[in-house]
Amino acid sequence: MIEVRGLSKTFAGRGGLLGHRAVPALREVDLRLASGGAVSVIGESGCGKTTLGRILCGLESYDSGSLLIEGREAKQMSLAERRERFQRIQLIHQDPYSALNPTRTVRQTMLASLRLRASATNRSKAWTERRAAELLELVGLDPSYCLPRYPHMLSGGMRQRVVIARALTVDPEALVADEAVAMIDVSLRLGILGILRRLRADLGLSLLFITHDVAAARYVGEDGQLYVLYRGQVVEQGPVDEIVQRPTHPYTQCLLSAIPVMRGLERPGPDRLVPLRPLDDNVEPPGCLLADRCPQAQDDCLLGRPPLLPAGAAGHLHACLHPEARSVVAIPEQTASSGR
Amino acid sequence: MTTAATELPAPSVGRPPRGRRYRGGLLAVAGKALLRTPGRVAGVVIIVGFAVMGFVGPWLYPHNLPVNANAIYAGPSLAHPLGTDFEGTDVLALLVTGARYVLLSAVVAGFVAVVVGTTIGLVAGYLRGLADLGLSRFTDFALTVPGIPLLVVLSTVYRFTSPYMMGVVLGLTGWGGLARAVRSQALSLRERPFLEAARGLGLPLRHILWRELLPNIAPYVAMNLLLAVIGSIYAETGLFFLGVLPAQVNNWGVMLNLAVFSAGAIGSPQALTYLLAPLVSILLLTLGIVLVLDAVDEMFNPRLRTL
Amino acid sequence: MRRRPSRAAHLGSGAGDTEEFEGLRVRGLTIVYGTEAGELAAVRQVDLDLQAGTITGLVGESGSGKSTLALAMLNAVPSPGRITAGSVTMSGIGDITRLRGRALREVRGGVLGYVFQASQNSLNPLKRVGAQLLDLARSHGVPQPRLILGEAQRLCERMGLDATRVLSSYQHELSGGMRQRVGIVFALVLNAKVLILDEPTTALDMLSQAAVLQVVREIHAERRLATVVITHDIAVVAEMADRVVVTYAGRIVESGATGDVLRHAAHPYTRALLRSIPRISGDISAAEPLPGRPPDLASIPTVGCVFRARCPLALPICSEVDPATVSVGPGHATACHLAAGPLAVPERTEEVAG
The missing domain is CATH 3.40.50.300 (P-loop containing nucleotide triphosphate hydrolases)
Structure with missing residues (x-):
């Protein structure tokens, strides 16, 4: 189990010498990823979701709060323990084009870490070759086709599968998928999402799924938790379908309203909201972080920042002074279901 | 294991698996890249020609070249295709026997500069922190040491009759720029996702430096190797030409020096071939290297390798 | 066949x-x-x-x-x-x-107005947006290139951008969604059909996508493109x-x-x-x-x-x-x-x- 409590991270000034200004990337985030569980994190670009994923993989430091892996605080681990534990949490990058070394074949990429494992566990060289083929097959690739090839000879979808197979060489306990399908054709996304789904079911991997595509989050972790991040703060969290169907925070509602409606097959939800105006994170408001963009903002929203509180249904939390459940996501057309 | 979602390659159509082509190794790939255009072939021919000349040449002539007092500063003739020098020695023989020193020391200098510069640059750029601080200061120091005056000073205590010593000294004074450049490349590469992944997989440092990082800057390093060779040729012939180093050995720089300062080749047409022979050789060799430079990127970048 | x-x-x-x-x-x-x-x-x-x-x-x-x-x-x-x-x-x-x-x-x-794939990166990083608009006007033989800036300003405002700021910005000072809108401004500023x-x-x-799509839809209807x-x-x-x-x-x-x-x-x-x-x-x-x-x-x-x-x-x-x-x-x-x-x-x- 991986758990973060009160995690905060601030990036020091961006914008040159004069505009020296701290940018909070995470604000007191609490999150639990149970073994075999799934947590999806959604939010727009720059909301801190990538930073959160990188901290969980040990690739980024944090300012305050704690990160617990199997109950052990990361900052108190020895270097060896740290390395050992974070190795079990593998990151799947967004960009399959830069996540593979362009000068190394798939075979070299896969064998590098497998050899390390083989020598640590006294296994033969033949085992590494076998294992590499096995893992590629697991992610739906033909080993004889892929192994001798360089990354640029493979399609984006195939590369992302290689990236997943490479992560599996160290027998990880958790995967952090950071926008893992954003750069892949829509028609091929489901294949990748299906692998993540199967890895959870078959190997019991836990999954932190970072995305802006809520439907994809639903596909890989329908039984899991959904966290909505806005400017580094968790503004709403709960079971995936509860949040999708009965969101109470206006920001979540805007995110869900932005999902395209497949006209003909679906109709827009009755309370669908118009898109928010662009984020301006230059100002740090004293009150609710969303107040300047919120369609439902009232005067008191400018004064105090709402804490994350229970919202009725079990496990559903929100941080809003004036929450109201709205039905914003598309509804399947009943007419279409008469076929077949 | 089930593989419900497949993105298998279309087996019959498209390209046949051509992974085996690469098993020929870097040499096969390099050979192919080098012979792909007429310009590169010309470059290879020039370089190989000079290499053969430097390797075999000295054995074709006696240890001490014959002196012909009857033909001093003779023009080109059948017996002396490039004429003779101030004591009647055949210029072609001088050229051929002088090549070994020049080429050997230039190649040694290039290698020393590239090995030292690349290693220091890679380690500094990848490790950052204290290692970077120390190595960068060391690089700055190397950059500020004036190479030529240092050689002049050294030549008072050492005679540089060995091309290897000459090469090592030239190399050790010339790696700073490359180290700087490699460091900045390593700095930007280390943040790339594939290196982050390598760290995340727990791969050891030497694997990351030499197997993951180096191949990505290999074209750059190889190009710098060739440029360093050119630079070293200029530097050493320049030094000998200026007469800073004692003219104890037979090489192109010494020939130039004698042609200008002893034979007065600038003013008299008699010794023209004596002056031009080493000059043209240097230019030709430079041209050969420049022509080959073009192929370097293709050799090391898998994307550009033609199939 | x-x-x-x-x-x-x-x-x-x-x-x-x-x-x-x-x-x-x-x-x-x-x-x-x-x-x-x-x-x-x-x-x-x-x-x-x-x-x-x-x-x-x-x-x-x-x-x-x-x-x-x-x-x-x-x-x-x-x-x-x-x-x-x-x-x-x-x-x-x-x-x-x-x-x-x-x-x-x-x-x-x-x-014909064309918004490039990855138009987020199709602007010249060394020139301000306004200067690039002027280049566009000059290359198309617009008699008074400066007038184009007024039209660009109107388009920017129409798309919910701060026109003065955008026109005097460099590419890197704009977010992805903003650059995409600027791409549309470039495509339409010479009165594309x-x-x-x-x-x-x-x-x-998702949010930027929804906003850009809405802008396209509205401008499309207004100009009957x-x-x-x-x-x-x-x-x-x-x-x-x-x-x-x-x-x-x-x-x-x-x-x-x-x-x-x-x-x-x-x-x-x-x-x-x-x-x-x-x-x-x-x-x-x-x-x-x-x-x-x-x-x-x-x-x-x-x-x-x-x-x-x-x-x-x-x-x-x-x-x-x-x-x-x-x-x-x-x-x-x-x-x-x-x-x-x-x-x-x-x-x-x-x-x-x-």
């Missing part, structure tokens, strides 16, 4: 061939790429009508030739590709594939387009009004594509991945149906004969043997939404 382009059912064309057509009309367009393996057709025999007042969604996977098709509309197919047959006719101008030199340059960026958007939302998050959105994401098209044109391996396989195509998808590819998208409500496990892998130029069959290798319903005839384009409803056509033959009962879409 060559499909005869002139039939009642023009794939990709509008409801009917009216006499006074306003917009961009593509007929029998074929584009080949000269490669080591010979000339390969990236786009084959495409008919397409972009009518003023209509948003057309051009859907296809990578390798479907959709970007090549878009560039052909500007007569800007990059070498080694070239247009070997067909025409691109702009009402009031004529066949764009015959234009050359200055005349062609003035049409590009003039009447046709707006071609190549993957307008690919690198954007002929708009075409080229994308791999059929959901984007389903949300905003009036007509959908589905391409596969350089061929148009289905076209029709958005609602018709989504409800009664006639081509197996369209149906598979719709099934492969995870949806926000309904049974999520109903989503099924598209089998096989996307076509690449070298593996596109030259005879027979281009989709047959991935088609679950392929028949022997599919590998021998090019499927003809048949009408399966008003303004709705498909190129599939199953739709043409006795099996052509307009099949109801299976429960896509679940």
